[in-house]
Each structure stands twice: as C-alpha cells, then as structure tokens.
Amino acid sequence: MKKSFRGLMLLAGVLVLLPLVLPNAYYYDVAIRVALNACVAIGLNLLIGYTGQISLGHAGFLGIGAYGSAILTGRFDWPPIAALLAAALATGALALLVARPILKLKGHYLAMATLGLGIILSIVIVNETAWTGGPDGMPVGGFGLSGWQIAGERAWYGVAAVLLMLVTVLALNLIDSPAGRALQAIHGSEVASRVSGVDTTAFKVRVFVLSAVLASVTGSLSAHYVGFLTPGVAGFFHSIELVTMVVVGGMASVFGSILGTAILTMLPQLLSAFEGWETLAFGVILMLTMIFLPRGLVPSLRLKLGRGKK
C-alpha cells in the first residue's frame, strides 16, 4: 500500500494547493471537468485495465445518470440527491441485466456489444423529446440539500476534488484487496483464474456494474454543474474519449487514469490555437502516444525510470 499511499498524498497535495495557483473561474472549470472525468475514467480503468474487458459504450451509462437526474429534478421536482441515487440505481440495474450476456463475449464482439448498447441509449435520449428535450437538450437545475445549493466554481471544485479522492481511495483499496487480485488474474488469463477457483463471471459482472454506477453518479453531478445537457453526453464520441483517457493515461494504473484525463481534457483547450488543425493534431498525438507508449503514459514512464512493474 506504501507506493499508492505516496501517490494518494501527492494527489491530495495537488488538489489542495491548486486553488492557490488557479487565476480565474475558467481554470477552476477545467479543473472541475478533469476531476469529474477522472472519476469515470478510474471506474472504466477497473474494467478495461485491470479486468481486461472493453467498453465502447460507457457514455451511455453516464447519459442515464445525467438525464435521469435532470428529468427527475426538472420535471418531477425530486431533490437532487434522491434523483442522483435513483439514476445510479437504474444504471446499476441495467448494467446488471446486460452484464452477463455481454461479458460472455470476447474481444471485438464485446466491444461491438457495448458500442451497440451505448448508441441505443443515446438514440433513445435523442428521440424521446418530450422527456429529454431532444437534440437541442434541456437545462438542469443546481445541486444541493434542502435549501443550500452548491454555487460557484470554488464550491464545485471542492465537491469534485473530494469525489475524486474518494473514488481514488476506493479504487486503490479494491485493487489491493483479494477481489482486486482476482480481477488482475482474470486479465492475465481468464481460464487459468477459473481453474484456480475464481468466479470470473461474478467478478466481471461486479466490476462492470461498479464502473457503470460510477459513470452514472459522475454524469448526474456533471449535469448539475454545467447546467445544460445535450444528447452528445451519451454519444459514441464521448465513449471513445473516455476509453482514450484510460488507455493513454495507462491501463491498470489509477493515477494513470487521472493523468490521462487531465491531458485529454486540457488538450482541446491547448489545441484551440491550431484553428482547424485540431482533429489532425489530435489524431497524430493519439497514434504516436499509443505506438511509443503502448501501455499508457504512467506505466511506460514508470518502466523508463527503472521502477518497473511488479
């Protein structure tokens, strides 16, 4: 636990000290988006990096959380926390329902199935205009508890930072537990772990549901933070963005996910100076990173610095 404890302290340090250097609300906005995205990425990494499964449709779960919260608070006047929990529950139920048949598939078939699920969800969101406002989106109210609302970037930053710390601790704990070792065993060789007595299906299902629920909760919070939702939040491109954050940062590395999210969230901001060349630049950066650092940034850098993976 020692190595990750140091990492955790570093993360806490950065999160606490960051407000001292962020000059204005826009920088807070970027930091908040990074923190929230990182929560999803960490959950997705548990699935992709540690358990070795693929999901190209995770934005769909995020969309359920986001739209669930928006519709329950907006059209039915539910308190935001209740809406968030209800949406997370619904997402968990859906994930549980589809997990078993989907996780029986392997490799590209699994990718296709998750892709299909994500796209179906986003199509439903686009079409059910009466509920979701359709392609033009819908506004979302603030997030709060009986009268007190989270207002302003600084308050949201606090919430996002705390959430990120919680999720990181949760993930690190999980990885270091017997359950976590079982997951990594499944990644290494599913047949071998089954032979060793690991109930691979049960584990895969649990991780799938966990990562889906994490996405849903983050989706709900993001919706309240941004204040406006469009179907793109559940779309195919967003799913790909999430997978990219995990893969670029480093599969099977919690801090890698955070770094990958930071880079991929800030990259469009940095590339905005390239007026028209962004897609091209993004594609090239993606290819180069994956070719030369195939295990992602953090694990590859760890290797290069001689620490090596255990």
Next chain:
Amino acid sequence: MLSQFLQFLLSGVTVGATYALAAIGFTLIYNASGVINFAQGEFMALGGMAAVFLANAGVPLPLAIVLAVTVATAVGMLVEKLAIEPAGRAEVVTLIIITIGASLTIRGFMQVFLGKGSHALPPFSGEAPIAILGATLLPQSLWVIGVTGAVVLMLSWFFGRTLTGKAMLATSYNKLAAQLVGINTRFILLLSFGLAAALGAVGGILIAPVTYTSYDVGVMLGLKGFVAATLGGLGSGAGAVAGGLVLGVAEAMTAGYISSAYKDATPFVLILLILFFLPQGLFGKKATDRV
C-alpha cells in the same frame, strides 16, 4: 402494398450493398491481422473526396477514379506501415485507439485540405429511375449492387485460386504457421490494408453520385460497416456481405413499417440480439482459445 414493400426492399438492398463493401474491408484486415480498423470508413471518404477533387480539377472521370483508388490504397498501406506495424503485439484496446487515431488523422487531413463541404460525382449511367412493379431504383444503385457482387466473386477467386490469396488466408488462420512455411506475413499485412483501402475507396466512389461524399461521411459508414461485419461474423467474407444486406434491409423495413425515428437503432439492436444468441455472428467461425 406490394409496391411499397418492394420499394423498401430495393432501397434496403442498395444501402445494404454499401454496408457490405465497408464490411468486406473490415473483414479483410481482421483476417490478416486481428485488428479492427476503425479507419475503414475514412478510406471510403478518401476515395470519394479524392475522386471529386481530381474530377473538379479537370481529370476525366475514369482516370480520376483510378487515381483516387490508388491514393487510398497508398494511404492504407501507410497506415499499416506507420501505425499498426510499430505497435507490434499490443492489446486489442490499444490497437483500437491507434486505428481511431489514424481515422482522426485522415479525417483531419481531408478537412483541412479538401474542405468541409459535401460533394457529388456525376452518376455513372444517368439518373433516370428504373421502374420495377411500382417501385423505382436508380441506375447508380445497380452499379453499387453489381460492383459489390463482382468484388465478392473476385475475392473468392483471389482467395481460392491465387497463391497470394491463399497465403493471406493462411496468415489469418495461424500467423506463426504461415511464417514457418515461408509466407512473408509482413507483406501480407501490408497487402491486406492496401486491398481493404482500395475496396473502401471503390465503395465511397460508387455511392458518391447518390449519397454524396464529404470529409466526415466515413464516420457513420465505418460504424455501420463494423456492425455489418460483426453481424455476419468477423472473418467471414460471405458473412460480411450477408451482414451488410441484412442490415440495410432491416433498416429500411424499420423505417417503413415501424418508426423512422428509431431506424438508426436497428443495426445496434440487431447486433445485440445476434450476439446474445450467436456470439460468433451469423457465419463466424466458432472460436477456440488456446490456453
């Protein structure tokens, strides 16, 4: 009633033939390398856009088409050489991200240098619709269906009767064994990418007169081609064609008889159902894992 059904069927088959061409490209590359090439749609866009660009620059249409296909083939081989080969034996997810990066690069390239507008090619044999029992079909659709059929025949001849084709099949069955019998698998890989790109480009050019081409037409086409290939069973050429046709017809029937709003969900609902009951797709080979 009949004419309505026939119309849905005809448009479904036309669209399906396009998906089939995209799907064959996926299958070719998957067979040779196990990689799902998310840039396949971009090869189609590249073919169409390059042909339009050359034709507008004054090059006679047949020559423009040949040149466009050549350009796409070259790009396909470049992608293999520069992006796939260096990646070596990376994980499936990594390879997926690499091909996505490649697709973004090609798309970004077209966006910057060929512009963001939509373009059309002149139809190959006129625009007068052909009437069949109350339904109509465009001559260009016959071209699409016909060329797809010709491509399937050509590919089965290639894989069945030529040495190179058999070498490609051998590589897909077992790369190590193929190397052991002296097959240059690296060349085969290069060839498969080039061939897939060429087929994609042909597809893009065929549909440009009817459905237009633009720098981002590859996004949807690539996705639907992937679904079609998976539907038919990854790795099966006949499956790719079957998958494409089934997909096209299912979409048209959904739009016609159920709801046009949910037409786009049809491919994905279909794939989920198929994968739940037939995890290898319609014609895919039953996979066995070596442990």
Next chain:
Amino acid sequence: MKMRTLIKAALAAATTLALGVAAAAEPIRIGSVLSVTGPAAFLGDPQLKTLELFVAKINSEGGVLGRKLELVHYDDGSEAAKANGFTKRLIENDKVDIILGGTSTGATMAMAALVEKAEVPFISFAGAVVIVEPTKKWMFKTPHTDRMAAEKVFDDMKKRGISRIGLLSETSGFGQSGRKETQAVAAKFGITLVADETYGPRDTDVTAQLTKIKNAPGVQAVFVFGLGQGPAVVTKNYAQLGMNLPHYESHGVASDEYKRLSGPAANGVRLPSPALLIADQLAATDPQQKIVAAYTKAYALRWKEQPSTFGGYAYDGLMIAVDAIQRAGSTDKGKVRDAIEQTKGLVGTSGVFSMTPTDHMGLSLAAFRMLEVKDGQWAVVK
C-alpha cells in the same frame, strides 16, 4: 513520483502560457464560439469566415470608437458541452465585451445560463424560437426563427389551397425544433399533418420515409425540415420516386450547395429564404440590395466561394454588435445591451432589424422571401 509532479507542473505552465492573454482592455474584444468542425461545420465555417473577414475590414477602416476589434474565437466541434466550457473561458479568462455565436440551438442554450449570470450581451446565430421566447435579458439572435419558416411556408401553401401535408424532419436539433414549431402553428393555417416522418442527417437513402408519405391518405404536399446534405438526398429520392406533389423546404437549404447537390431534382422546390440568396435579383430600390450585394462581393473575393445565408447571420450579428457599441459610446456591457435592444432599422443580409424589449430577434415575416428553384436558379415567388 517526482517525474509525475514535474509533468503536471510543466503541463500547467504550458497551459498558462498558451491560454494566458493578459487583457490590456484597449481593443474591443468580441468573443465567439462557433461549430467550425463536426456535423454543424456546414453552418459554422462560413460564420467564422464572415467574422474574420469583416472584423479585419472594420479594423482597416479605423475600428469602432477609435479602438480596434479583436476576435477571440473557439471551435466547439458541434458539441454543446464544449460550447459551455469555451464560453466560460471567454467570460472569465479572455474577458470579452460581447459574445457572438452559438451556431446551433443546443450550443446557444448551453451558453445561455452563463451569459445571463455573467451579464454579457450575447447574439446567437441559431434558429430555434426558444432562444428568444421567453425573452431573456442578455440574449439576442439574428436568424429567422424556425416558427417563422413554418409560418411562411404554410402561408404559401394556403394560397395554393393545400391543407393536408406530410412532414419529413431531420433528427438534428434544427429539424426537431422545426418539427415542433410546424406542429404548433399548423392549425392556425388550417393545415393538417397526415404524415410525420424523420430521417438522420447522415442518411444515405430516405425512400422508405418518402414512400410512407406518398401513400398517406389525401396528402397534397411535402414539407422537409433539414440542413445541409440531408435535404439534397431527400430531393433526389423525391425525383427518383416520381413524386410530383409540391415540395417545400426550410431555410436550412437556403444555399447554393443545395442546388448543386440536388441537381435538376430541385426544380420546383419552394423555400423561405433571406434576401442574400437572390442578391443579384433585388431591385435597386430594395432596402437590402446594397448591403447584400456588398457582402456577396466581399465574401466571394476573400474566400473564393459563394456566400451562404448562414454566414449572413454572422454578418448581421457583427453589424448589430458594432452598431450598438457605437451608439452606446462604450463597451459597458449594460449600455451595449440596451443599445442592442434599441436597434431600429438596421439593414442586414437576413432583413431589416428592429428590436424591442419583447422582441430580441428583430425580423418580421416580410424579411423572408419565398423562393422557387426554376431551371436551376433561384426565382422569387410572386
């Protein structure tokens, strides 16, 4: 661990360097978020080109109030969430004086809460009526609303004695918003929708939907609400199926690209359009003639392509902004907002703008011209 911190620090520094533009407050900063890439690029690209062209032009003529204009632009890639983020950047980091843009309604509404809270005047280039109804204090828009498009079309249909129509709308924001408004105002004109189908913006074939509409009982005309290449596919399929019912389009196809892509199949199609499309047919006495001709000439000269009505929306927005700043005598956001609201008789490419506290759009139905495609050319319907 040190390497990781170093990397994080380097990234933070690079970000700060790349983004930090210390506002010196001398130039007038015009912020803009447009969809220059992605599915709405077809709209956003001419909008950006227009803004760049005319900001440079105004600067070369001395600027506004003796100050130069500075255009700060971000591309939201047709994603509303990005539009929201970039708007924050414009307001908090770049400290702009006014914001123009929001190519699509989704993007505009994602920016709405921010501009209202920060109290920055905002002129949108998007179509839906929801942007200005109910009127929001800081939000204005230049294009005709989708409701006006439906009304103009229905008006023409009524004149031709059409009362039962089939609607084919795109699943994009533009199409669905148009569909909603069409359904809402149909009864007012005695029109019934006997068919209501949709198609996707990237669909390659809509014969299935058109066949359904064709066979709907008593259908007398078809109204298509879409943008870009989708309606061109619809138009071609229309001809393929041999449909000769009157074919109406929305102002989303008010561009030469539509004619080019549809070819001869477009003949007979009617649509409402700003005057920009028929610049060369306007009488010299038409109040819009001079502005429209000048815009067309300047745009074609600079960018070597025909202007589109979408770029025209950006021109109108910029001119309204500049005019308001001039009348306000400063870039004080409140004063500029009031000045925008008091715009009267400003001639633009989409029409003559006159805003009021309850009308933040400023155009009447008369600013829309009913056009028909005749022999591949735009012709005004008398």
